[in-house]
Amino acid sequence: MSTTASAATEAAASDRAGASRRQGTFYRGDPGMWSWVLHRITGVLTFFFLFVHVLDTALVRVSPDTYNEVIETYKTPIVNLLEVGLVGAVLFHALNGIRVMLVDFWEKGPKFQKPMLWTILAIWVVVMIPGAFFMMKRTVEVMFGGH
Amino acid sequence: MSELALERPRAPKRAAARRSNFELYSWLFMRISGLALIVLVLGHLFIMNILDGGVHRINWGFVAGRWASPFWQFWDLSMLWLAEIHGGNGLRTIIDDYARKDSTRFWLKIVLYVSMVLILAVGTMVIFTFDPGISAN
Secondary structure: OHHHHHHHHHHHHHHHOHHHHHHOOOOOOOHHHHHHHHHHHHHHHHHHHHHHHHHHHHHHHOOHHHHHHHHHHOOOHHHHHHHHHHHHHHHHHHHHHHHHHHHHHOOOOOOOHHHHHHHHHHHHHHHHHHHHHHHHHHHHHHHOOOO | OOOOOOOOOOOOOOOHHHOOOHHHHHHHHHHHHHHHHHHHHHHHHHHHHOHHHHHHHOOHHHHHHHHOOHHHHHHHHHHHHHHHHHHHHHHHHHHHHHOOOHHHHHHHHHHHHHHHHHHHHHHHHHHHHOOHHHHHO
């Protein structure tokens, strides 16, 4: 009884202590919590995009002209920028998904959850820089009167 | 008591006899489908957005050319089903986490399941009944 009470007091004290809380078993405020938040947000965004994307692709059954008209909007600068955002969201979700699986199935996964998070963020940056460049290249050229 | 303590954290909400392994299978499905989707979706995004001029080369003729091949039909069909169920299951979890009232939870899930059936039906129908001949009209 007294053990439980003192453990609870200790937990509450370390909760108030701020920085020391991070060294304990608390998940709240850990980068792992933010990756979980980001995983949910990117997942929901992708789900809603998929809804729209299946319906716009379904226009191939209406007529070639209807489909072509709608797909042209994907080539406008703003939508093209949104596509870069989508690719960024999906790429984070995929990389973090691999990290989640390693935490679940690899015996050392939980121990390395934080370095694995920094690793996937580094991979994300390294892939997204050329990715965004090649996705936007033609759009930017067209914007400034190129071919 | 501390605010951190959970009241009866392991108390089952339903009688043990009625519990199923559904959540275990859904957890496992998320990981297996996720693994397949890494290849299917990242491949799709790379081909559509980056390869050979990216999105600027896509039009009706491009889609018709792709779906002339059973390989891409199979790719897109598996991607559609796995992504829709993976995403739908993720959204189901989110609704369970955040809906406060049982009625809200119920109706949000009805909307979710209807949208999933709609997308799977429309998407599957389009891939299977696509007719490259309509360009002639």
